[in-house]
Amino acid sequence: MPADLAVIGLGPYGLPLAQAAVAAGIPTVGYRTGPEAGSLSPAEVRRMLAQGFRVTAAPAELGRVRTAVICAPAPRGADGAPDLSQVEAATRTLAARLRPHTTVILESPVPPGTTEGFLRELLESESGLRAGRDFHLAYSPHRLDPGNRDFTPANTPKVIGGLTSACTESAAAFYGRITDKVVRARGLREAETVQVLETNFRHVNIALVNEMAVLCHELGVDLWDVIRCAETKPFGFQAFRPGPGVGGHAVPQDLTAHAGRPLRMAELAQEVNSxxxxxxxxxxxxxxxxxxxxxxxxxxxxxxxxxxxxxxxxxxxxxxxxxxxxxxxxxxxxxxxxxxxxxxxxxxxxxxxxxxxxxxxxxxxxxxxxxxxxxxxxxxxxxxxxxxxxxxxxxxxxxxxx
Structure with a gap:
């Protein structure tokens, strides 16, 4: 059976998306962009394969789908900004096989403006097609909490932003098959900036409570009891807890090159957490x-x-x-x-x-x-x-x- 969906990149962003699509009955093919560590267990992957999920090394299959979602990793580079080399390689692979009427969605964490500029230019130059006219182009920030059994792709709202209103609606129609609620952003940059805000919100608040941990130890105060009491406040407070450091795939985003200045609060949070x-x-x-x-x-x-x-x-x-x-x-x-x-x-x-x-x-x-x-x-x-x-x-x- 030909696939409706191609997930390009089977790491921490792509594999859970493919799992949700397969569970929703969408014929799905996965394309690896390199050595990738996913967040699913071997048993979960076996269940996906039993339900029809296929992993392919043939780029030609990317040109046979209605929707292609790029989920290549964008790790923090030496300069602190996301390294888009794997996103670029995945985009070039897709662009060479892109057909008219395909919906292309980026889920990798990227600085605002990347989809409309960098990604669009690659897709158009390599395919000869025009975004917004010949194919749909959209961005959707990934919202993953690996291991969380309460919040899954099905009950976590999905934010969508397209190059045009038609692009937004095409992407929304796809995600509507996976999740209970789709939230439409005003455009590509707004959707990309949602990812920036959500990621830095986590890091800034963890940094605050990590500094509180150091302070409370010096003062002889039980921070854990402080948090227990504070989280009873029904408004204006969300409990975060300290730890030995901040791991995971969602690194704070550096907007220096795009907004003309860095997010100072995010820089301080990174400094504290590190x-x-x-x-x-x-x-x-x-x-x-x-x-x-x-x-x-x-x-x-x-x-x-x-x-x-x-x-x-x-x-x-x-x-x-x-x-x-x-x-x-x-x-x-x-x-x-x-x-x-x-x-x-x-x-x-x-x-x-x-x-x-x-x-x-x-x-x-x-x-x-x-x-x-x-x-x-x-x-x-x-x-x-x-x-x-x-x-x-x-x-x-x-x-x-x-």
Missing amino acids: RMPRYVVQRAAALLNEHGKSARGARVLLLGVTYKPDLADQQGTPAREIAIRLMDLGASVSYHDPHVPSWNVLDRPVPRADSLYEAAAGADLTILLQQHRTYDLQGLSVKAQLLLDTRGATPTGAAHRL
């Missing part, structure tokens, strides 16, 4: 010192090295920097994670603990970096010689909290 792995190691060294031990030679066990609980995805995980800094202090580092069978840091394998409780009992310090559902934190707090909880997940008084 300091958290160093702060965790400082707290770890201080705890060891308080208990008569030096970081040099200490056995430190890291629990949970993924960026999100109950997932195998390690994109941007702060665990890597924390492990490096601990090693630099001379600590002997090991790890436990039910979702990560092996883990390398600086091209060296980190020893994996097979028995969690035995490892915690034998370690001078255990650091909880990610609260996977399988962890019995009450039992762990009893077994561990010294436990630093960076997530506030252990029972009150059971561990030293961030």
Whole structure:
């Protein structure tokens, strides 16, 4: 059966979109843009394949669909701006096979103006077709919360912005088959800027609560109790919680080249959040010192090295920097994670603990970096010689909290 939809890029943005489309009964083909780490489990992928999902390496198949969604990654480059090289490669591959009346949608996180400028020019020059006349062009910010069972593509509103009103309606008709609600933005740039606002909202608020964590520790205040009380306010407050750093695929966007100046608040948030792995190691060294031990030679066990609980995805995980800094202090580092069978840091394998409780009992310090559902934190707090909880997940008084 020919596919209605081509998802170009099967990483953290594309694979969940393909999963939602397949679940909605849309014949879907996936096209890989390179080595990509998706957020779905092998069992979920097998179910998709059983429902008719196909993965192809043949670019010609991209010219046989009615809708093509580009979901190539756009990671933060050395200059802090998104690296669009994979988006460009995916666009060129599609453009060479683009047929009239196709709806092309970009979901990759890009600076405002990218779809109308960079993407449109590539598609038109390579295909000889005109956007808005020969094919539809739209942007839709991805809204993913991997592992969240309450909010799925079906019940998460989808924002759409098109080059023309007809482009918007064509994209809305496609997403209307997947989600319960479609929200129409005024245009491409508005839709792109939704992604910028949502991503930076998360980072700015995490930065605020991370700074509060440092301050409250210095003041001897229980931040976790402060958050518990504050979140009872029914208006004007949304609870965020501190952690060892901010991971994930949605990096803060740099608008310097497009808006003429950077988002200063986003820059400060990035600065604060990037300091958290160093702060965790400082707290770890201080705890060891308080208990008569030096970081040099200490056995430190890291629990949970993924960026999100109950997932195998390690994109941007702060665990890597924390492990490096601990090693630099001379600590002997090991790890436990039910979702990560092996883990390398600086091209060296980190020893994996097979028995969690035995490892915690034998370690001078255990650091909880990610609260996977399988962890019995009450039992762990009893077994561990010294436990630093960076997530506030252990029972009150059971561990030293961030």
